[in-house]
Amino acid sequence: MVVEKEERQIYKYRYFAAFLYALIFISSFQLFQILLANPTMEDHGRLLPVKMKAIKTSDHEDELQKIILDANKNDDPISISGMQHSQGGQTLYPNGILLDMKNYDKILELDREKKLITVQSGATWADIQSYINPHGLALKVSQSQNIFTVGGSLSVNVHGRDIRNTSLIETVESFRLLNAEGNIMHVSRQENPELFKLVIGGYGLFGVILDITLQLTDDELYQIRTTSLAYDEYSSYFTTNVLQDDAVKMHLARISVAPESFLTEMYTTDYYMTEDQTQLKLHSILKRESLIAIPKFFLGLSPFRLCGVQIELCGAQIDFGGTQIELCGAQIDFGGTQIGLCGAHIGLCGTQTFVAINVYNPGTLSSIPSGKPVGNAHLTPASSSR
Numbered sequence: 087m088v089v090e091k092e093e094r095q096i097y098k099y100r101y102f103a104a105f106l107y108a109l110i111f112i113s114s115f116q117l118f119q120i121l122l123a124n125p126t127m128e129d130h131g132r133l134l135p136v137k138m139k140a141i142k143t144s145d146h147e148d149e150l151q152k153i154i155l156d157a158n159k160n161d162d163p164i165s166i167s168g169m170q171h172s173q174g175g176q177t178l179y180p181n182g183i184l185l186d187m188k189n190y191d192k193i194l195e196l197d198r199e200k201k202l203i204t205v206q207s208g209a210t211w212a213d214i215q216s217y218i219n220p221h222g223l224a225l226k227v228s229q230s231q232n233i234f235t236v237g238g239s240l241s242v243n244v245h246g247r248d249i250r251n252t253s254l255i256e257t258v259e260s261f262r263l264l265n266a267e268g269n270i271m272h273v274s275r276q277e278n279p280e281l282f283k284l285v286i287g288g289y290g291l292f293g294v295i296l297d298i299t300l301q302l303t304d305d306e307l308y309q310i311r312t313t314s315l316a317y318d319e320y321s322s323y324f325t326t327n328v329l330q331d332d333a334v335k336m337h338l339a340r341i342s343v344a345p346e347s348f349l350t351e352m353y354t355t356d357y358y359m360t361e362d363q364t365q366l367k368l369h370s371i372l373k374r375e376s377l378i379a380i381p382k383f384f385l386g387l388s389p390f391r392l393c394g395v396q397i398e399l400c401g402a403q404i405d406f407g408g409t410q411i412e413l414c415g416a417q418i419d420f421g422g423t424q425i426g427l428c429g430a431h432i433g434l435c436g437t438q439t440f441v442a443i444n445v446y447n448p449g450t451l452s453s454i455p456s457g458k459p460v461g462n463a464h465l466t467p468a469s470s471s472r
């Protein structure tokens with residue numbers, strides 16, 4: 087009798103659990119439908135979620151044209167997106183159509199002799215690097231990461247670390263633009279030259295960039311030299327040691343944000359040609375970043391609150407009972423001992439040491455900064471510091 091009663095009880099729990107599961111499943115499906123009908127978009131900065139009317143994408147030029155024409159007919163504003171790493175969310179129009187260009191990402195043509203490549207605007211720098219690396223070619227200008235789309239990079243006219251090819255516009259031969267009327271125009275320094283200057287750095291305001299022809303350069307092997315100096319020594323350092331030295335190809339300077347040396351001390355990193363370029367082959371294998379999922383998960387928690395303890399990553403702080411940990415550009419403070427991350431300094435018992443956070447592995451694609459030949463440039467570790 088007792089066993090029978092217990093069994094009935096267990097069945098009751100099982101039915102209840104099955105009912106609960108079905109309820110959650112059906113409501114999640116409903117919720118998904120509601121979310122689809124009311125898409126909210128935000129960029130990776132996550133500062134400004136914006137409700138959109140619809141999100142559209144295509145890998146075909148004529149479909150993109152149709153999206154523009156339909157939006158025109160319905161008087162819908164259009165926002166364009168690549169990898170959405172622009173921070174602030176200001177490029178999204180509320181209740182507009184978001185045109186996601188990530189699927190329009192083919193590599194169309196490589197001219198090895200002229201060192202020119204034509205790609206669709208949703209292709210990323212990483213896509214291009216994988217394609218051109220076997221040909222001994224590299225990008226001239228790109229950001230310090232290779233995750234961005236070419237269209238998104240052109241639209242903000244990015245800079246890299248190359249001090250001679252200063253911004254991306256200098257390496258653009260031509261592109262095709264789909265304008266607000268649905269027409270496709272060829273744009274270069276000779277054809278529609280006014281648009282050439284407006285669209286590059288135009289934040290998508292002048293139309294959709296379809297495909298782009300970019301100049302490439304030969305892959306080269308660089309070494310890194312890191313130097314720390316006072317801010318008022320920098321100007322003469324830059325003129326003499328960087329501009330007047332033909333071997334220096336890329337350059338980076340960061341000024342201290344630590345309280346004791348705030349804006350007075352700095353460090354510089356020069357990337358100069360390795361004398362023995364025959365070693366290039368040894369370092370020319372591209373490596374991908376591994377272990378992305380775990381940091382991505384934790385960064386995704388930002389900002390996240392737990393039992394009154396606030397955890398905010400990227401520019402903010404973790405506060406455990408008066409002990410503060412600040413990540414990205416700030417400092418870790420344990421009772422007066424400060425450790426600064428990302429360009430700040432480590433200060434232990436009154437002694438300060440600058441840390442070059444940019445540690446490069448020879449041939450590690452993900453760690454390689456932008457500039458000439460960005461991404462595909464292969465670097466050997468820092469040689470000296472002052």
Ligand SMILES: Cc1cc2nc3c(=O)[nH]c(=O)nc-3n(C[C@H](O)[C@H](O)[C@H](O)COP(=O)(O)OP(=O)(O)OC[C@H]3O[C@@H](n4cnc5c(N)ncnc54)[C@H](O)[C@@H]3O)c2cc1C
Binds near residue numbers: 229244
């Ligand atoms: C970690 C990090 C490092 C960075 N480093 C650098 C750096 O070293 N140098 C530098 O200059 N910048 C740097 N940036 C800024 C970055 O270059 C820009 O945010 C860039 O626009 C990101 O590209 P995206 O593909 O994410 O573009 P999105 O953010 O998606 O778009 C950027 C702009 O381009 C427009 N757009 C996108 N695709 C098209 C298209 N096909 N046609 C027309 N318009 C389009 C969008 O409407 C928007 O206005 C960095 C950003 C981050 C997050």
